[in-house]
Structure formats: C-alpha cells, structure tokens
Amino acid sequence: MAMTRDYQQPAVNIAPHPRASAALRPLIADVGRRSGEFPDFLANHVPMVLEAMGRLGASPERLREYGDHYNSVHAVPFPPPAGAPLSEDSWRSAIGQRSRETDLRDFFGDVVSRIGGDAAIRRYLPTLFPGVAASATHGLMRLAYACLRNDENEIGIALGYWAATYLAFPAVPGTGPSTTDPLSLVLEMPAEPSFRNITVSSTLLWKWIENMGTLPAFQALLGRLEPSDALLPQVRSASLVLYAATMSFEALHAVTGAHWLRLVGPHLDNPGELVARWWEVVLSLYTKLDMPALPDAETVDGWRALAVPPDAEIAAAAIASNDEHDHSLVFSAFEEFKLTGDPLYRVVAARRVGLID
Incomplete structure (x- = not known):
C-alpha cells in the first residue's frame, strides 16, 4: 500500500455562519469551565466540537443548543475542588x-x-x-x-x-530493531498470539490502551519507531486507510489524532517525538480491531473514486448530529483534505454521517 501520493489541493466549499465567530469564544469559555471528563472517565468533547461545528457552518443558535444538550445529557461536572497550589518544583x-x-x-x-x-x-x-x-x-x-x-x-x-489524565506505557525499551516506517510495526502484530482474544473488563478506550501496556509482546514494540519530520505524513496516510477499511471508532481517533498532531506540532521543538509516542497508542488500538489486513492500493483507489455529496451537505449532516464524533471526524477530514488533496477524506466524511454506503 502506497503511503503518500500527490494530489491537487482544492478548497473545501463550506461557508461559516456569519454570526458564529462572535458567539464561539464566549460560549467555549463558558463550557470550558467544566471538567475535562464526565462520569465515568469519559472525555468531555464539547469545548472542541463547538469550534468544529462553528467552522463547519453551524449557527449560534445550534451551537448553544448543542452545548446545553451535551452538558445536560452527560451531566458534565465542574472540576474537583482545589487542593494545594502547585509550583515549578511540585x-x-x-x-x-x-x-x-x-x-x-x-x-x-x-x-x-x-x-x-x-x-x-x-x-x-x-x-x-x-x-x-x-x-x-x-x-x-x-x-x-x-x-x-x-x-x-x-x-x-x-x-x-x-x-x-496522563497515561503512559511502561518505560521499557523495545527488543526489535528500530524503524522509520510506522507500518512495519503494524505488519508485525498479527503474528503475535498474545494480541488475540484480549479481554478488558471496561468499555473505556483508555482502559484498553492501559491493558495493552502490560503485555510483554506489546512492550517489545515500544520505542522502536524513530522520530522524524517525515513521520506525521506517514501516519496520516496509514490512519486514513485504516479508517476507510474499518470505519471503526478506534480508527476514527487515528484520523482525527493526526490532525491534532499537526495543530500542536508548530509549538514543539521536536514534534516527531510526540508523533512516535502517539503511534504506539494507535498500535495498541489496532488489537481492539482484531488486526485486520490493510487493503491493497487498487481497493483504496476504488474508494477514492466514489462519488460523494457536496461539502456543504456533508457539513450540514454533521452539524445536525448530536454525536460529537461526527463533528470531530468531518471537520478533521476536511482540514486534512485541504492539506493533502486526498479525496478519500471526503469519502470517509460522507460515510461517517450516513450519506453514502
């Protein structure tokens, strides 16, 4: 499977609502006062997806409606009481x-x-x-x-x-050779018996990740991927193909995560180090998908050629949804499409909101 290709980079045809921009910052500041998680240990998406919805064209009324709906349905609490002040040393x-x-x-x-x-x-x-x-x-x-x-x-x-909420894998060195190819680690995994039939007594995604860190065979993969400036484009491409092949909740977070890494990267001296650590998290979730084989290039090109509705229709379907992962995926897919020009981003966005099969 080819990792990267060159495409033209056309614009995404979405018109933001003229009154949304002025409404977003105070609205996000208000909802942002609440905790980063709600019971039991689930991520509070609303400060982020309100921004995504606004950029996809949501009206101020829809933004306020969704924020109220989310906090009501999920009973998002305020953070715990302050304990002791922290310092540079503590x-x-x-x-x-x-x-x-x-x-x-x-x-x-x-x-x-x-x-x-x-x-x-x-x-x-x-x-x-x-x-x-x-x-x-x-x-x-x-x-x-x-x-x-x-x-x-x-x-x-x-x-x-x-x-x-910091969650790290054990600080153990991988036992195999180092690599600059993130897919090489993926391809090693299906042959490992301990990666099959894993049972975790929780539906929380981070509990699965945490459990993977206890497996010796998974620990052997850690630290082997070499950080580099070329790493993010590679994991971006691989994540998109994995999501297109599975349309799974886990692979969705790989597509959006690659977008998030791109946004944070300019603020880091060594962004490749963060990308390498993040890819290890993706590897841990690959086992949750039962490690499907990756599709060949011909299959992927067939998906790229599928007809999709106009961007505005895809965006409108996302905005109308109350599922935070619809807003997140569609916005990230459009942003990554603007960067790469890869039409597969439009395909997965349309599929996510049910506009194509």
Whole structure:
C-alpha cells in the first residue's frame, strides 16, 4: 500500500455562519469551565466540537443548543475542588491524578499568563509526551483546538487536563530493531498470539490502551519507531486507510489524532517525538480491531473514486448530529483534505454521517 501520493489541493466549499465567530469564544469559555471528563472517565468533547461545528457552518443558535444538550445529557461536572497550589518544583507530583485537575489547570493557567501559550507548550509538553494516551488522547485533542483558536485560556486548561489524565506505557525499551516506517510495526502484530482474544473488563478506550501496556509482546514494540519530520505524513496516510477499511471508532481517533498532531506540532521543538509516542497508542488500538489486513492500493483507489455529496451537505449532516464524533471526524477530514488533496477524506466524511454506503 502506497503511503503518500500527490494530489491537487482544492478548497473545501463550506461557508461559516456569519454570526458564529462572535458567539464561539464566549460560549467555549463558558463550557470550558467544566471538567475535562464526565462520569465515568469519559472525555468531555464539547469545548472542541463547538469550534468544529462553528467552522463547519453551524449557527449560534445550534451551537448553544448543542452545548446545553451535551452538558445536560452527560451531566458534565465542574472540576474537583482545589487542593494545594502547585509550583515549578511540585507540579510533576500531580501528574496522572484526576483529583488534581483544578490544581494542574491553575498551575498551567498561571504559566500561560506569564510566558504565553506557545512558550508553555514548548517548555512543558515534552514532559507529557509519554502520556499522550491521556483521556484516550483527548488531552491532545483539547490542546490542538486551543492552538487552532489561539486561545491562551484553553491552552492552560488543556495542559492541566492532559497532565491530570496522563497515561503512559511502561518505560521499557523495545527488543526489535528500530524503524522509520510506522507500518512495519503494524505488519508485525498479527503474528503475535498474545494480541488475540484480549479481554478488558471496561468499555473505556483508555482502559484498553492501559491493558495493552502490560503485555510483554506489546512492550517489545515500544520505542522502536524513530522520530522524524517525515513521520506525521506517514501516519496520516496509514490512519486514513485504516479508517476507510474499518470505519471503526478506534480508527476514527487515528484520523482525527493526526490532525491534532499537526495543530500542536508548530509549538514543539521536536514534534516527531510526540508523533512516535502517539503511534504506539494507535498500535495498541489496532488489537481492539482484531488486526485486520490493510487493503491493497487498487481497493483504496476504488474508494477514492466514489462519488460523494457536496461539502456543504456533508457539513450540514454533521452539524445536525448530536454525536460529537461526527463533528470531530468531518471537520478533521476536511482540514486534512485541504492539506493533502486526498479525496478519500471526503469519502470517509460522507460515510461517517450516513450519506453514502
């Protein structure tokens, strides 16, 4: 399967609602006061998907309606009470503690107010790279949307959320050869018996990820993928094909995650290191899909040739949905299409919202 191809890069034909922009920032600031998760340990998507919906063309009325609906249906709480203030010397002691979400948000909010969001990400995020599975990678999502919007308040909140829900694989060296090819690790996995018939006593995505980190055969894969500037385009292409082949919840997060990495990358000195750690999370979820074979190039080209509805129709279907993953996938797919020109992004977007088979 070819990893990358060259396409023309036409625009996405969507007209944002003329009144949405002015409504979004205060609305996101309001909903952003709530916790990064709701019971039991599920990611609160609403600060991010409101931005996606706004850019897809949602009206201010629909944005407010969806925010109210989401917080009502999911009973999204406010963060836990503050404990003890954190300092430059002590903040690391609170990593991975959901009960310290407020303390971590306050710490990073103060950092951002002093040195700015870009400098805060550049200085502190490398410490959090290994824990990119935080809240099933939604810490990365929240930070990416904060970067997209250049929202200093949300950058502080996102860093605190990532730190509080930090989830890392064991710090063990992989036992195989290093590689620059992310697909080579995927192709190794189906032959490993311990990756079959895995049982996890939770439906939470991050619990599956956490469990994978306990398997010796999976630990042997860790640290083998070499960071580089070429890595993100490779994992972007592979993630899209995996999603097109499966249309699965897990692979959806690989497509959107590649977009989020692109948004955060300019704020990092070594973005390839984060991409490499994130790809290990994708590998852990590949087992949840029962490790399907990847389609050949001819099959993928056939999907690319499918007729799809106009962009505005796809966007409207996403906006009308109350499923946060519809907004997230369609927006990321359109943004990645604008970057790459790969028509497969339009195909998966139309499929996700039920406009084509």
